[in-house]
Amino acid sequence: MKDLVSFEIDLTTDPALIDESWLVTFGTMTKMLLKYMFGGAAAPVKIRGTSSQISAFTDALGREKRYMDSFIKHGLSDERTLRSRSTLMKAVSRFERETGLRWPYSN
Numbered sequence: 001m002k003d004l005v006s007f008e009i010d011l012t013t014d015p016a017l018i019d020e021s022w023l024v025t026f027g028t029m030t031k032m033l034l035k036y037m038f039g040g041a042a043a044p045v046k047i048r049g050t051s052s053q054i055s056a057f058t059d060a061l062g063r064e065k066r067y068m069d070s071f072i073k074h075g076l077s078d079e080r081t082l083r084s085r086s087t088l089m090k091a092v093s094r095f096e097r098e099t100g101l102r103w104p105y106s107n
Contacts, residue, residue: 006044006045006046007029007044007045007046008035008046008047008048009026009029009030009045009047009048009056009057010047010048010049011047011048011049011050011053011054011099011101012049012050012053013101014046015100015101018101023102023104026101026104027104027105029045030061030105031104032045033045033061034061034064034065034068037061037062037065038065038068038082048099049099049107050084052098053099055098056073056091056093056094056095056097056098056099057099059091059094059095060088060091060092060094060095060103061076062074062091063087063088063091064088064105066084066087066088067084067085067087067088070084071084
């Protein structure tokens with residue numbers, strides 16, 4: 001059996017210290033989490049931050065998955081997908097407000 005490589009996401013990173021490399025790494029780790037979620041497996045990840053930061057991150061990540069599920073199942077212009085996107089955008093706003101970090105998949 002393959003050993004899973006664990007990774008850590010630190011939501012307490014000072015936004016002033018963030019550079020392009022950090023953003024790429026954060027986006028890649030978030031993408032890995034989504035892949036685990038679509039596969040139904042537990043991800044080998046540790047998330048650091050305050051309880052409100054972690055809650056905002058997990059909510060935005062879950063909303064991202066629901067939006068993608070809706071898009072795949074119903075198409076981009078379906079009312080359910082549009083509602084899901086609206087809910088995702090609210091979760092993303094909360095994440096950005098709580099952490100001072102930018103969500104890697106927003107426009």
